Amino acid sequence: MPRAPSKTPSRVARVLLRLPPDVHHALATAAAAAGLSFNEFCVRRLRAPAHPDDTSVVRSLVVDRARAAIGDHLLGVVVLGSWARGTAATNSDIDVLIVIDPEAPLTREIYRTWDRTPLSFDGRPIDAHFVHPSTQGTAPTALWCEAAVDGLVWYDRDGCLTRRLAEVRRAIAEGRVVRASAHGQPYWKGAA
Numbered sequence: 001m002p003r004a005p006s007k008t009p010s011r012v013a014r015v016l017l018r019l020p021p022d023v024h025h026a027l028a029t030a031a032a033a034a035g036l037s038f039n040e041f042c043v044r045r046l047r048a049p050a051h052p053d054d055t056s057v058v059r060s061l062v063v064d065r066a067r068a069a070i071g072d073h074l075l076g077v078v079v080l081g082s083w084a085r086g087t088a089a090t091n092s093d094i095d096v097l098i099v100i101d102p103e104a105p106l107t108r109e110i111y112r113t114w115d116r117t118p119l120s121f122d123g124r125p126i127d128a129h130f131v132h133p134s135t136q137g138t139a140p141t142a143l144w145c146e147a148a149v150d151g152l153v154w155y156d157r158d159g160c161l162t163r164r165l166a167e168v169r170r171a172i173a174e175g176r177v178v179r180a181s182a183h184g185q186p187y188w189k190g191a192a
Contacts, residue, residue, distance in 0.1 A: 022061060022064065022065060022117070022119070023061065025060075025064060026057050026058075026060040026061035026064060027041065027042065027057060027060075029060045029064065030056045030057050030060050055079070055152075055154070057121070058094065058121040058122075058126070059077075059079075059154045059155075061119065061121060061126075062077055062079075062094075062096055062119070062126060062128075062154060063077050063154055063155045065114070065119055066096075066098045066128075066155070069098075069110065069113050069114050070098065070100050070104070070110070072101075073100045073101040073103070073104040074098070074099075074100060074101075074155070074157065075099045075100060075101055075133055075156075075157050075158070075160065075161060076097075076099040076133070076153065076155050076156045076157060076160075076161035077096055077097065077098055077099070077153075077154040077155040078096065078097040078099065078147050078151040078152065078153055078154065078161070078165075079094065079095065079096050079097075079151065079152045079154055080095045080096065080097060080146060080147060080150060080151050081093075081094075081095040081150070083095065083124075084150050084151055084152045085150050088124070092124060093124055093125045093126065093127045094121060094124050094125070094126045094127065095127050095129065096126060096127070096128050096129070096154070097129050097130075097131055097143075097147060097151070098114075098128050098129065098130045098131070099131055099132070099133050099161055100130060100131070100132060101132075102132045102133065106130055106131070106132065110130050111128075111130065114128050114130075131143065133160065133161060133164060134164050134168070136160075136163070136164055136167060139171075139177070139190055140168040140171065140177060140188070141188075142187055142188040144164070144165070144168050145168060145172065145177060145179070145188040146188075147165060147168075148165045148166075148168035148169045148172065149169070149172065151165065153165070175191050176190065176191055177189070177190060177191065178190075178191050
């Protein structure tokens, strides 16, 4: 008589994986957030098909690195561009805005600190842009219009970033700020 197939694997393979500390930390953080052991989280990730919108690991990686680089001055993290739109090609990078407290100066040293250990996810470089927050009640710059339209907030310390992006979206929806094009290049301007 044939045996019924087992519901549990008859053998478990052991794999030794050497991970950079920042990747291990991001995976451990994501596992804890999901309420899973590190091992179970990794097994599920390996079994699951890759989805460009599956951002829990890369989000943890970027936010943790931003906290390490900026400390208490970190206000928020927004992912932009093709990664946020879900249109990333195989060679696309991941663009992120690292929003820091206006009291902290934006210096080249911030970029040097970030660039000392290049950060990537799934073979894609993570390209950080450090900015001060857009001021509520003022006309938004093109960067903040793009963030409002296509950006995804990955971290918002006190909710101000989300509120400002909503304000910019309202300005666009009401026609106070419009997207135009010159020589095939889009730009944002105040309505005439």
